[in-house]
Amino acid sequence: MQRPYPNDVRLTGLTIAYRNPDFIADRVMPRVEVPTSSFKWDEWDFAEGLALPVTKVGRKGRPTEVEFSSVQRDGSVEDHGLDDVIPLDDINDIPPGSTLDPLGRATEGLTDLIALGREIRVAGLSRDPANYNHHEVVAAGDRWTDPDSDPSVQILDAISTPLVRPNVAVTSLGVLNILRKNVAIVSAITGNTSGRGIVSAQQLAAYFELEAIEIGQAYANTAKPGQTPVYSRVWGNDFSLIRRGRNLGLRGVTEPSWGMTAEWGTRVAKQIPEPKTGLRGAVRVRVGESVGEVIQSKEAGYLLQGVIG
Numbered sequence: 032m033q034r035p036y037p038n039d040v041r042l043t044g045l046t047i048a049y050r051n052p053d054f055i056a057d058r059v060m061p062r063v064e065v066p067t068s069s070f071k072w073d074e075w076d077f078a079e080g081l082a083l084p085v086t087k088v089g090r091k092g093r094p095t096e097v098e099f100s101s102v103q104r105d106g107s108v109e110d111h112g113l114d115d116v117i118p119l120d121d122i123n124d125i126p127p128g129s130t131l132d133p134l135g136r137a138t139e140g141l142t143d144l145i146a147l148g149r150e151i152r153v154a155g156l157s158r159d160p161a162n163y164n165h166h167e168v169v170a171a172g173d174r175w176t177d178p179d180s181d182p183s184v185q186i187l188d189a190i191s192t193p194l195v196r197p198n199v200a201v202t203s204l205g206v207l208n209i210l211r212k213n214v215a216i217v218s219a220i221t222g223n224t225s226g227r228g229i230v231s232a233q234q235l236a237a238y239f240e241l242e243a244i245e246i247g248q249a250y251a252n253t254a255k256p257g258q259t260p261v262y263s264r265v266w267g268n269d270f271s272l273i274r275r276g277r278n279l280g281l282r283g284v285t286e287p288s289w290g291m292t293a294e295w296g297t298r299v300a301k302q303i304p305e306p307k308t309g310l311r312g313a314v315r316v317r318v319g320e321s322v323g324e325v326i327q328s329k330e331a332g333y334l335l336q337g338v339i340g
Contacts, residue, residue, distance in 0.1 A: 046318050054149075071105060106281075115137040115316045157266075166334035166336065168337055169336065175210060183219060203264045206269070217229070287327065
């Protein structure tokens with residue numbers, strides 16, 4: 032069926048290429064393409080994956096027969112999009128030879144806001160204890176802002192508790208900066224007995240034998256429209272450890288992941304005429320994507336809540 036307003040090739044290229052380096056949602060819950068808006072996904076079965084079948088085979092015996100299954104779940108993507116209306120006067124008034132591009136600027140701005148919305152959704156899932164089999168609220172006396180605290184004990188316990196070892200840490204820049212200058216951490220990594228100094232995120236990852244520490248730097252304005260802006264860190268004061276599989280997939284995977292994102296198609300952008308807006312009309316720029324976040328294995332992670340005050 033022919034669509035009345037097809038995607039704009041140039042603007043779609045801009046929205047697909049756009050990336051905000053401060054956002055980590057795509058690394059915390061990586062995207063996996065799905066062929067339709069509704070999809071099936073496998074919930075990981077650890078009881079089956081860690082079973083102990085008899086492997087010894089007699090001279091005329093038969094090997095033990097096993098079967099690999101999974102709990103199949105239904106999922107569907109949701110559409111997320113935004114519009115920006117640009118009067119034709121704004122477009123026509125651009126001087127010849129100017130590099131101004133109102134349509135391109137609108138496309139990138141809309142893409143960034145949609146990405147911020149996804150960042151907030153993924154951060155909410157990452158910080159929700161209901162999405163983990165293992166979680167704890169850090170007591171006030173054990174918070175990492177205490178100069179006598181030793182976060183290593185809590186982090187190592189969190190790494191060793193799940194049935195599958197987490198390989199990625201997820202936290203905010205605020206938490207990371209506290210961790211980087213913690214006296215016990217600095218002394219352990221650098222050998223500096225005074226505990227003075229700062230270690231890098233890469234040093235922390237190597238110390239805890241993690242593949243990466245994903246650092247959320249996004250802020251969101253939580254005030255209602257018209258009120259004084261109130262800015263807060265999207266990733267809060269928590270520290271989570273998750274398994275990010277190397278073989279990502281919603282079906283038939285051989286390695287569990289804490290979470291991932293089903294993506295139907297790519298981001299799209301289009302122009303829609305708005306002849307009734309303004310004296311000379313306008314152009315509506317629309318940007319959107321169809322995605323659905325999935326928690327594939329609650330066992331594949333550990334959440335430490337309120338690690339700083």
